[in-house]
Amino acid sequence: MAEQPSNPLLRPLADGIVPAEVIARTEKRWLMIMTAMLGVMMAIVVVTGIAGALHPSSNVEVVDPTTLHLQGEFVESNLGTAIEPDGSVTVRIIAEQYDFVPRCVRVPAATPVKFRLTSADVVHGFLLPDTNVNTMVVPGFVAEVRTSCAGPGEYAMPCHEFCGLGHQAMWAHVSVVPKDRFPAQSPRERTSCATE
Ligand SMILES: [Cu+2]
Numbered sequence: 001m002a003e004q005p006s007n008p009l010l011r012p013l014a015d016g017i018v019p020a021e022v023i024a025r026t027e028k029r030w031l032m033i034m035t036a037m038l039g040v041m042m043a044i045v046v047v048t049g050i051a052g053a054l055h056p057s058s059n060v061e062v063v064d065p066t067t068l069h070l071q072g073e074f075v076e077s078n079l080g081t082a083i084e085p086d087g088s089v090t091v092r093i094i095a096e097q098y099d100f101v102p103r104c105v106r107v108p109a110a111t112p113v114k115f116r117l118t119s120a121d122v123v124h125g126f127l128l129p130d131t132n133v134n135t136m137v138v139p140g141f142v143a144e145v146r147t148s149c150a151g152p153g154e155y156a157m158p159c160h161e162f163c164g165l166g167h168q169a170m171w172a173h174v175s176v177v178p179k180d181r182f183p184a185q186s187p188r189e190r191t192s193c194a195t196e
Contacts, residue, residue, distance in 0.1 A: 053132040061142035063118050068094060074118055080191025081105050083183075088112040091174075095124035095137045095159065098166030104173040104193035108182035109152050117143045125161035128174060136161060149176040 119139040159170035
């Protein structure tokens with residue numbers, strides 16, 4: 001039998017014990033793989049954010065959720081679609097358990113649209129499929145999202161923040177009409193999607 005060195009660190013390792021160099025090398029490789037994965041994920045966030053024109057709210061605007069119905073831009077008569085002097089439109093909506101007010105808004109296609117939303121009670125979510133519109137609607141704050149709808153159509157608009165027992169029924173609609181047909185719409189048609 002070969003003689004064992006007196007220094008225990010120099011003795012051969014028992015079966016099943018992985019040498020320290022091998023462990024260090026493996027950890028280093030995993031660290032590089034994790035760093036690369038992190039880089040790829042960050043790149044996906046940046047690229048999809050830029051390509052899809054997704055952006056966080058650019059402004060912080062506060063509003064008193066307890067007086068929405070009494071004063072300010074979210075009084076009932078001011079909700080829905082308004083036409084601005086430059087031809088763009090502004091849509092004002094209140095999200096509340098368990099509905100969007102108004103429930104349906106009409107906007108013109110191929111026109112800059114600014115959605116301004118706030119909540120009267122808890123956190124809700126606002127999403128327009130196939131557009132860059134996707135925001136949380138937090139009580140006490142105004143969420144503003146700008147977009148433009150490519151063509152006419154009907155967008156179903158679910159609340160995507162769980163807001164209570166009636167959450168699954170909290171849907172609203174955006175009706176997009178051809179740009180030349182929009183000016184003929186009455187205020188009631190614009191803010192309720194009614195046909196007159
Ligand atoms: Cu909800």
